[in-house]
Amino acid sequence: MSLIPVLPLFLELNRQYFQNSLLENEVPRVSLRWSDGRMRTTAGIYRSKTNFFGVKASEIILSRPVLEHLPHKALMSTLCHEMIHAWIDLVLKVEEAHGPNFHQRMAEINSAQTDFQVTVHHSFPLTKKPPKWVATCPSCKRTFSYRRIVSGAACRSCCNNYFGGRWDQKCLLEFEPLSKSNK
Numbered sequence: 210m211s212l213i214p215v216l217p218l219f220l221e222l223n224r225q226y227f228q229n230s231l232l233e234n235e236v237p238r239v240s241l242r243w244s245d246g247r248m249r250t251t252a253g254i255y256r257s258k259t260n261f262f263g264v265k266a267s268e269i270i271l272s273r274p275v276l277e278h279l280p281h282k283a284l285m286s287t288l289c290h291e292m293i294h295a296w297i298d299l300v301l302k303v304e305e306a307h308g309p310n311f312h313q314r315m316a317e318i319n320s321a322q323t324d325f326q327v328t329v330h331h332s333f334p335l336t337k338k339p340p341k342w343v344a345t346c347p348s349c350k351r352t353f354s355y356r357r358i359v360s361g362a363a364c365r366s367c368c369n370n371y372f373g374g375r376w377d378q379k380c381l382l383e384f385e386p387l388s389k390s391n392k
C-alpha cells in the first residue's frame with residue numbers, strides 16, 4: 210500500500226457508519242493526516258486539544274511506517290477505530306477510551322460489513338528498522354550494530370581497559386554499511 214488520500218475513506222466511513230455526524234458544514238470535524246516516519250509504536254491515534262479561546266481542535270494521525278506496507282483493510286480498520294474515538298469525543302461528548310460506547314459502535318460496524326474488522330487494539334506487526342551499520346573497534350575488533358552513524362562513538366571496554374575509562378581517539382569505532390560487511 211502506498212500513501213493514499215485519507216479524506217475519501219473518511220467521508221465514506223462517516224456516511225456509512227456515523228450518520229455524517231463527523232462533518233460540519235461539509236468540513237470534517239477532525240483533521241486527518243499521515244505521520245512522518247517516526248510514529249512506529251501504534252497504527253493510529255486520535256487526539257484533541259482545547260485552546261486558550263475554548264476552541265477544540267481534533268486530529269487523527271495515521272502511522273505511515275506501520276500502515277504503508279499493510280493491506281488496505283488495515284488502514285480501514287485503523288481509520289475507523291480512530292473515527293469511533295472522534296465520534297465519542299465530538300458527537301457524544303463523553304470521556305471514554307475503549308468503553309461501552311466504543312464497544313457498541315465497533316460491534317455495529319463489524320457486523321455491518323465483511324471488508325475489515327475494527328479491533329480494540331491495533332494488532333499489526335510493527336516493523337522494526339533493521340540496523341544499517343556495523344561499527345568495529347580498531348583495537349579489540351569487537352563489532353556493534355547501529356541504525357545510524359554515531360560520530361565519536363568509542364569502544365567502551367577498550368577505553369576502560371587501556372585509558373582508565375576515559376574516551377580516547379584510539380578506541381574510535383569504524384563504521385561500515387552492514388550489507389557490505391556481510392559479504
Ligand SMILES: [Zn+2]
Nearest residue numbers: 290294307329
Ligand atoms: Zn483506541
Ligand SMILES: [Zn+2]
Nearest residue numbers: 346349364367
Ligand atoms: Zn575495543
